[in-house]
Amino acid sequence: MLHISxxxxxxxxxxxxxxxxxxxxxxxxxxxxxxxxxxKSTLASVLAGKEDYEITDGEVLFHGxxxxxxxxxxRAGEGLFLAFQYPVEIPGVSMVNFLxxxxxxxxxxxxxxVLSAGDFLKLMNxxxxxxxxxxxxxxxxxxxxxxxxxxxxxxxxxxxxxxxSLCILDETDSGLDIDALRIVSEAVNKLRSPExxxxxxxxxxxxxxxxxxxxxxxxxxxxxxxxxxxxxxxxLEAKGYDWIKEGAI
Amino acid sequence: xxxxxxxxRESFIGRFKPVAAxxxxxxxxxxxxxxxxxxxxxxxxxxxxxxxxxxxxELSQREYSLATASENIDIQPFLIPGMESDLLVFVNxxxxxxxxxxxxxEGRLSITPLHDLKGEDAALxxxxxxxxxxxxxxxxxxxxxxxxxxxxxICVRKGQEALAPVHLLFLTDASAKASLSQSRNLxxxxxxxxxxxxxxxxxxxxxxxxxxAVTEIxxxxxxxxxxxxxxxxxxxxxxxxxxxxxxxxxSRCFTYTxxxxxELVRNSLIFKLDGQHVESHLLGAWLLDGLQHTDxxxxxxxxxxxxxSNELYKGIMDEKSTGVFNGRIHVYRDAQKTNAYQSNRNILxxxxxxxxxxxxxxxxxxDVKCSHGATTGRMDESALFYLRxxxxxxxxxxxxxxxxxxxxxxxxxxxxxxxxxxxxMIEKRFE
Ligand SMILES: Nc1ncnc2c1ncn2[C@@H]1O[C@H](COP(=O)(O)OP(=O)(O)O)[C@@H](O)[C@H]1O
Ligand SMILES: [Mg+2]
Numbered sequence: 001m002l003h004i005s006x007x008x009x010x011x012x013x014x015x016x017x018x019x020x021x022x023x024x025x026x027x028x029x030x031x032x033x034x035x036x037x038x039x040k041s042t043l044a045s046v047l048a049g050k051e052d053y054e055i056t057d058g059e060v061l062f063h064g065x066x067x068x069x070x071x072x073x074x075r076a077g078e079g080l081f082l083a084f085q086y087p088v089e090i091p092g093v094s095m096v097n098f099l100x101x102x103x104x105x106x107x108x109x110x111x112x113x114v115l116s117a118g119d120f121l122k123l124m125n126x127x128x129x130x131x132x133x134x135x136x137x138x139x140x141x142x143x144x145x146x147x148x149x150x151x152x153x154x155x156x157x158x159x160x161x162x163x164x165s166l167c168i169l170d171e172t173d174s175g176l177d178i179d180a181l182r183i184v185s186e187a188v189n190k191l192r193s194p195e196x197x198x199x200x201x202x203x204x205x206x207x208x209x210x211x212x213x214x215x216x217x218x219x220x221x222x223x224x225x226x227x228x229x230x231x232x233x234x235x236l237e238a239k240g241y242d243w244i245k246e247g248a249i
Numbered sequence: 250x251x252x253x254x255x256x257x258r259e260s261f262i263g264r265f266k267p268v269a270a271x272x273x274x275x276x277x278x279x280x281x282x283x284x285x286x287x288x289x290x291x292x293x294x295x296x297x298x299x300x301x302x303x304x305x306x307e308l309s310q311r312e313y314s315l316a317t318a319s320e321n322i323d324i325q326p327f328l329i330p331g332m333e334s335d336l337l338v339f340v341n342x343x344x345x346x347x348x349x350x351x352x353x354x355e356g357r358l359s360i361t362p363l364h365d366l367k368g369e370d371a372a373l374x375x376x377x378x379x380x381x382x383x384x385x386x387x388x389x390x391x392x393x394x395x396x397x398x399x400x401x402x403i404c405v406r407k408g409q410e411a412l413a414p415v416h417l418l419f420l421t422d423a424s425a426k427a428s429l430s431q432s433r434n435l436x437x438x439x440x441x442x443x444x445x446x447x448x449x450x451x452x453x454x455x456x457x458x459x460x461x462a463v464t465e466i467x468x469x470x471x472x473x474x475x476x477x478x479x480x481x482x483x484x485x486x487x488x489x490x491x492x493x494x495x496x497x498x499x500s501r502c503f504t505y506t507x508x509x510x511x512e513l514v515r516n517s518l519i520f521k522l523d524g525q526h527v528e529s530h531l532l533g534a535w536l537l538d539g540l541q542h543t544d545x546x547x548x549x550x551x552x553x554x555x556x557x558s559n560e561l562y563k564g565i566m567d568e569k570s571t572g573v574f575n576g577r578i579h580v581y582r583d584a585q586k587t588n589a590y591q592s593n594r595n596i597l598x599x600x601x602x603x604x605x606x607x608x609x610x611x612x613x614x615x616d617v618k619c620s621h622g623a624t625t626g627r628m629d630e631s632a633l634f635y636l637r638x639x640x641x642x643x644x645x646x647x648x649x650x651x652x653x654x655x656x657x658x659x660x661x662x663x664x665x666x667x668x669x670x671x672x673x674m675i676e677k678r679f680e
Contacts, residue, residue, distance in 0.1 A: 048634075048638050049634075049637070049638070050634055051634075071637065071642075071643065072634060072637040072638045073637045073638075073639075073640050073641060073642050073643065073646075075638075076637075076638060076639055076640035077640055082638055084635070084638075087635070088629075088631050088632050088634075088635040090629075090632045090635065090636070090650070090653065091653065091657070092652070092653025092654060092656050092657055093636075093649055093650070093653045097649075098636070098639070098649075101641050101645065101649070102636075102639040102640050102641055103640075105639075105640040105641050105642060105645070106639075106640035109640065141653075142635075158639065162639070162640065
C-alpha cells in the first residue's frame with residue numbers, strides 16, 4: 001500500500017532524507033527507531049505533505065498513486081493519517097467544529113454522505129471512549145490547554161474518527177505515563193485491521209511491547225540502515241545506537 | 250493654508266451647506282460655534298498627530314451630491330436574522346419611518362427623531378448635545394454639528410432593561426449618484442439602565458460615497474451599555490465616524506467595532522471614565538482587502554480612581570489594504586488604582602498589505618496597572634498544516650483560522666443571534 005523508494009528530501013538546502021526506501025503492506029505494523037535528528041519526523045512530515053521540505057529525488061506511491069503530488073488534505077482523504085509529535089494548539093477553533101469539518105471533508109472526498117449533527121455527535125462519543133478522552137476536552141479549542149498526554153490521546157482520537165488506511169504515529173509515546181501509554185496502545189490495537197497499516201516512530205521499546213510490530217527499521221542519517229523483526233527493538237534497547245552508527249560510517 | 254488648500258476646503262464645506270436651511274431650534278449654540286469654527290478649520294492630513302496615517306484630502310476633493318432618502322429600498326439583506334429588535338433605518342443619513350419599526354421596548358426606552366423632540370426629552374437633548382464632541386475640534390465634527398439633520402435621540406429610562414436590542418441601520422444609497430451624508434445621534438442610558446445598541450453601516454450602488462457620523466453616548470451611574478458597530482459597506486463607500494462615550498460611576502460599557510467593508514473608514518472612539526469603578530471594554534476587528542484603508546483611533550481617559558479598561562483590536566489585512574491602530578490610554582493624576590490594558594494584534598495575509606500601529610500610554614498617577622502591546626505576524630502555518638493534514642481543504646482551513654483570530658473579539662457579545670451573525674460575516678469576508 002505504501003512504497004517509498006530512494007527518497008531524498010532537504011530543508012533549507014540541508015539534505016535530511018538521503019535515499020530512503022521502505023515498503024509497507026496492508027495490515028502491517030512497521031516501527032521506525034533511530035537516534036534524535038536522524039530524520040524520523042522529517043519522514044512523517046514529508047509523507048503528510050508539509051511544504052517546508054524539498055523532495056529532490058525518489059518516489060512515494062500510496063495505493064498505487066503518486067503521493068508526493070497530492071495536497072495534504074488530499075492525502076488525508078486518500079487515507080493517510082499522521083499523529084503529530086507536537087500537536088498544534090489552535091485558539092478560537094473549537095474541537096467540535098474542527099472535527100466535524102475534518103470528518104465531513106474526508107467523507108466528502110471519499111464520496112460518502114456528510115454526517116448530520118446528530119450522527120456526528122454519536123460517532124464522536126463512541127470514538128472518545130476508545131482513548132478515554134475527558135468529555136470536556138471536546139468543548140475546548142483544538143489542543144488548547146491540553147496536557148501533553150491529552151494532546152497525544154487527542155491525536156489517536158482523531159485517528160479513530162477519520163478511519164485512515166495508513167496511520168503514522170510520530171513519538172506518540174513520548175511524554176506519556178504508564179497508564180496513558182496503556183490507553184494509547186490499546187486504542188491503537190483496537191484500530192488494527194487487515195486493511196489498516198501502521199508506521200510507528202518511537203525511541204522506546206516499551207511502546208512496542210504493547211503494539212507489537214511486524215518489522216523494526218533503524219533510521220540513521222536519513223537512511224534505513226537495518227531492518228529486523230520485533231527482537232531488533234529489544235536489541236536496540238540493550239545496546240543503544242552506537243553499534244549502528246559505527247556500522248553506518 | 251495655501252490657496253489650493255483654501256479652495257478645496259471651501260468647496261468641501263460648500264457641499265454640506267444646502268441642508269442648513271432646514272430650520273432647527275435645538276442645539277443652536279453648538280451649531281453656531283460649529284459654523285464659526287468652519288471659517289478656519291482645515292481638512293486633516295498626515296501632519297496631524299491624530300491623522301498621521303490617514304489622509305483625507307483626496308477624499309474631500311471628489312464630487313458628491315447631498316443625497317436624499319428613499320423608501321424604495323430592499324433592506325432585507327441588511328437585517329440580522331433571528332434577532333428581535335427595534336429597527337431604525339436611515340437612508341443617506343435621513344431617518345425613514347416607513348422602513349423602521351419600534352415598540353419592542355415600550356416604556357423602557359424612547360426613540361425620537363431629532364426634529365420631533367419636545368418637552369422633557371428636548372431638554373435632556375439640549376443638556377447633552379455637543380457636550381462630548383467639541384464642535385470646534387475638527388472640520389468633520391464641525392460640519393456634522395452645523396449641518397447634520399436626520400438623527401435620533403435614544404434614551405434608556407432610569408433602571409430599565411431593554412427587552413430587545415435597538416438596531417440602527419445606516420444605509421448609503423449611491424446607486425444613482427455619488428452620495429454625501431451625515432449621521433448625528435445622541436444616546437443617553439440613564440442610571441441603572443441596561444441596553445444593547447447596534448449600528449450597521451451598509452451601502453448599495455457602485456458610486457462613491459462618504460458618510461460623516463458623530464455619536465455621543467452617556468452611560469449613567471450603574472448602567473450597562475453594549476454597543477456594536479458593524480461596518481460592512483461596499484469598497485466604494487467611505488466613513489468618518491466619531492463616537493464619544495462618557496461614563497459615570499460604576500457603569501459598564503462594551504463597544505465592538507467590526508470593520509469589513511468601506512474604502513476608507515476612520516473610527517475615532519473616545520472614552521471618558523468620569524466616575525469611580527467604571528468598566529470600559531473596547532473591542533475591534535477589521536478584515537480588509539483590495540485598497541481598503543481602516544484607521545481605528547482611540548482614546549481612553551481614566552479621570553477617576555478604580556477604573557478598569559480593556560482594549561483589544563485585531564486586524565487582518567490582505568492584498569494592498571492598510572490598517573491603522575492609534576490608541577492612547579490617558580491616566581489622570583487622580584485616577585489611582587486604575588487598571589488599563591491595551592492590545593493590538595495583526596495578521597498580514599500578503600506582502601503588499603500594511604499595518605501602522607501606535608499604542609500609547611500617558612500615566613500621571615502612580616498606583617496603576619497598565620499594559621499595552623502590539624504584534625504583527627503571518628497566518629500560523631503550522632496550524633494551517635494541521636488542519637489540512639486532517640483533510641480540511643486549504644481555503645476552508647484559512648477561513649477557519651481567520652474566523653478564530655477575529656472571533657475572539659466578538660466572543661463577549663450577549664445576544665446570540667447577533668454574535669452568530671457577526672461570526673458568519675467575519676467567516677464569509679474572505680470567501
Ligand atoms: N523545518 C526544519 N528546518 C530546519 N531543519 C530541520 C527542519 N526539520 C528538521 N530539521 C533538521 O533535520 C534533522 C532531522 O530532524 P527530525 O526529522 O526532526 O529528526 P528526528 O525526528 O529523527 O529526531 C535535524 O537535524 C533537524 O534539525
Ligand atoms: Mg522527531
